[in-house]
Amino acid sequence: MINTLLVILLVIFVCMLAAWCSRSVMDAQLRSRGRARSLGEERFEADSAVDAGTLGGRRRPPRPLWRRTPPADPAYGSMATRPAPAVSSEQRRAVRRAERLARDQYLDRATLGITVYIVVFVVASMLGLFAEEVWMWHSQGRMENRAGVVWGPFSPLYGFGGLVFTIVLWNFRKASLAEVFLVSMGAGAAIEQSTGMAMEYFWHAQSWTYLGLPDAITQWICWSSILVWGVLGVVYARLVLPEIVWVVGEPSHRLQGVVVAVLVVAISVDLLATAYCFYRMGQRSLGIPPQNAVDVYVDGHFNDEFIEGRFQNLVVGKQLAPNG
Secondary structure, three states, X not given: OHHHXXXXXXXXXXXXXXXXXXXXXXXXXXXXXXXXXXXXXXXXXXXXXXXXXXXXXXXXXXXXXXXXXXXXXHHHHHOOOOOOXXXXXXXXXXXXXXXXXXXXXXXXXXXXXXXXXXXXXXXXXXXXXXXXXXXXXXXXXXXXXXXXXXXXXXXXXXXXXXXXXXXXXXXXXXXXXXXXXXHHHHHHHHHHHHHHHHHHHHHOEEOOOOOOOXXXXXXXXXXXXXXXXXXXXXHHHHHHHHHHHHHHOOOOOHHHHHHHHHHHHHHHHHHHHHHHXXXXXXXXXXXXXXXXXXXXXXXXXXXXXXHHHHEOOOEEOOXXXXXX
């Protein structure tokens, strides 16, 4: 029970850190009018609520520490770096209210697109892999490579889980905490059960099991994991997902579209290559020789030793030992 609570707290901390980073980026973007135009003027309809004149003058740009001009210098009064009048706490609150209004207006009209899905998949894959490795170090005192693809530090299980949570919870982000928690529990249980069954059916492979635990429901889901999914869903729907949609938005120029396209191709190739490596592993276990040049390349570069070293938590053709 203590270990489960530690994992929950770790995941909450990581999600809150991600939300804080997203908020910091958003604040920096709000102060850039060029960035504002590239994201779409509809994000800043509430700018009219903030009169620049009420801010008490322009902000003071940072002065290089090695070239401070003394206040007694006659040229000091004409410098662009002279201090601006202090901004009152009431004026700062007005700015924050306007920023929140702009954000809420944008999110109310926003629709999820390919850019958001790609960012969610990549970030969730990396954070999930990191959390699993930290958990292995905490629970068993050893590090274990738990990557889910042949290239890159990614775990597709968490990437697809992030996509499912994004699709399901986007319309529940304003629902009550109890509703979000229950929906997240159901979505998380469905992700684990369907993924575990698919791996067993298509590749005769297993990478986790809850058998032997007192709260196990099936081989691939247990009550502790379902509760963790519920907590994750609440944090994600209320804090993380709105920030991702607000900060990321959709591509507004060609370069962003090219980057998204490259990511889609790279992720697709990585997933297909991983699936084919496991296919050839199964063929080799049956004594089937390579049939073409691709099979020869895969057998030479992604043999059984590579698979065992890369996917250290995975077993193929046999059952994982029960816990405990």
